[in-house]
Amino acid sequence: MNKTRSKIILTSLTVIIAISALYVTFPETINAQLEGNIFATHSGGTITTTGVVIDPVYTTTTDPEYTEATVEFDPMEYLREFNYGTVSTLPDGTTLREFTIIAEDDQIMEVSPGIFFNVWTFNGTVPGPTIRATEGDIVRINFINNGAKSHTMHFHGIHPAEMDGVFEIVGGGGGQFTYEFEAGPVGVHPYHCHVMPLEEHIVRGLYGVFIVDPKEGRPAADEMVMVLNGLDMDFDGENNFYAANTIPFYYQNNPIQINTDELVRIYVVNMVEFDPINNLHLHGNLYNYYPTGTSLVPSTFTDMITLSQTERGIMEFQYEFPGKYLFHAHKVEFSEKGWVGIFQVTDNSEDKKLAEKIDHGS
């Protein structure tokens, strides 16, 4: 009798232990601490958490102790950075601008806080450097492909067929090619890799902006470059992030500082793939729009321009009133996935002289 009972107890004990073993293997509970962090939501509410806040506020670092990223990219620096190359004068008096562009396809970029992506780069960043020349200059690009795959540089513009970067494939592991052509026509143009599969070579990051200034120059302005781009993180043929200059929400969390009554000129290039359109809507203002920048006369005065693939133009505006002004894609899905920014307009009327001192031209 007793033996039977003990056997029953033993059996039920075994069952209990077996089930609790399952729970140990697959723990159900969550251990949280008592200390609270407070963070604000996009809609203005606040939440106290004992955990870690995951909000796309971007900071740059390539310190291997903190990050696996190898790309150091500061969107604020990129915004106003123009590369004029190494300048020399040819015997006939023409200006020669020489650039060295290195392609790589093994870089890791922290594209949004905590999210790492293997990008393909021209000179180590996405987008590549903004190349700027004046109409009629000779542009010479010493292209080195240090990637594992083949790459090229294809410029939009007017140049000989063999300088088009399509059929002259540059092999990886140190392959070289020299692109040389006369800068033109005046305007803002994209450049990008043109190796098949083309979509992959573009969306992975091999693109940048090429600006050709008119000989007579443009009026002095606070100039900036915005490449409207997207990132397909999971390779499903749909963008997961959208941005002006790669990093989602960057200019929202770090507003672009501009002054009242100062002309602002943006060179905008749409490099978004997968989605047929993209656009730029400016708050509290309208801009003069120069499609492709090829004419010095604006085509329209508006606050909303829609751009298809590699469609681009120049936008010029100035703010009368100081304050915070949003700019974003009015395809709001894109803005909710990162393509949104803020202009912080400051009233600097006393400092006008200082503003005029800033040299924007070549």
Added chain:
Amino acid sequence: MEVSDKKQSKGKLIASGIIPFAFLIVLVVYIFGPGSDVLDLGVPLPEITMEKIDFLDSEIQVTVRNTGPIPVVIAMADINDRIQPAAVEPDGFLERYETALVRIPFAWNEAEPYRIGLTIEDGTRFEKEVEAAAPALQPTLELVGFFALIGTYVGIIPVMVGLLWLPFIKKISKNKYHFFLALTAGLLLFLGIDSIEEALEISEENLAGSFNGVLLVTTVIVLSFLGLYYAGEKLVKKAVSSTASSRLSKPIAVALMIAIGIGLHNFGEGLAIGAAVGIGSIAFSTFLIVGFALHNTTEGIAIAGPLSRGKGLVGKALIGKLVALGLIAGSPVIFGAWIGGFVYSPFTTVIFLAVGAGAIFQVIITIMRWIREEGDKNFSSGAVVTGFAAGMLIMYLTSILV
């Protein structure tokens, strides 16, 4: 001399049992040991599973588990594929099988569908859809009472009503009695299959592939079956070996086993009801309560079957036992509904449904044996065959109401 020999051979026996284990440990240590990346072939793909989504006041909470082969870091949250700031508690780094709570402030609207997305450090996005947002249930006294009421309507009352057939079953001929026993077995077989289906469905929808849902359910069913089979045998043997004056006769022992089996099944049913109300996937209509009630009345008949041949069971003693059996079988619905509604966990639900299924299969075996012992040692009599078929059919038809 002999003693030391025995000792020596015992030592050898233990050693021969341990040596293979030792080699196995050496092998595992070698594979996981430092510098042994020889076996690191292929690319391990990360995987996370959102096990539970709660809609709170202007906030959506996601319980997420790392169900992949490698650690992950939760980096971003989105709702309907639109990025939202969020918090992850205790932190975003998840080892294998570790869970975290992601809190997303969001002004959600009741009864609308939402797709909740989480992105990990390599940019992979995982998504789970909620058909209709409903506020997470708080264990208020009112709701506790509500679930108790549902449990009573769905569990206790129908089982008790089913037990009222006892006097009727008592008076019928042996052949008809076999019909009722077989009917019981048919009813139970249906319930068992029903439990398995439910368990597999939940594991498919809410548990990650790495839980091996089908194998988890199978294993728990077999363990539950074996455990109850063993305990049941002991219980019945004890009942038989004890004197006639004992409180536990064989029919009572069998009925008790059936009641326990059905009780375990009903616990799973309660979990499902509570969870369904909790996650807002059903509106608990009166029609549904009627369906469940009709369905569960048959469970009372299952308990009454063997009980009707209990000798000397009359009057108050019988009523007391009936009430006790009815409570054992029916009341777990209430406890299940509480747990399912307030602290729903798909893993727990799957486990309980599987335990219930194992219990029911054990009861079926007990009843089939009972028929064999009672009857002419054959299952092919008209009464048994029609009874079994009728049992399945009744359950199927009443299940349509649910």
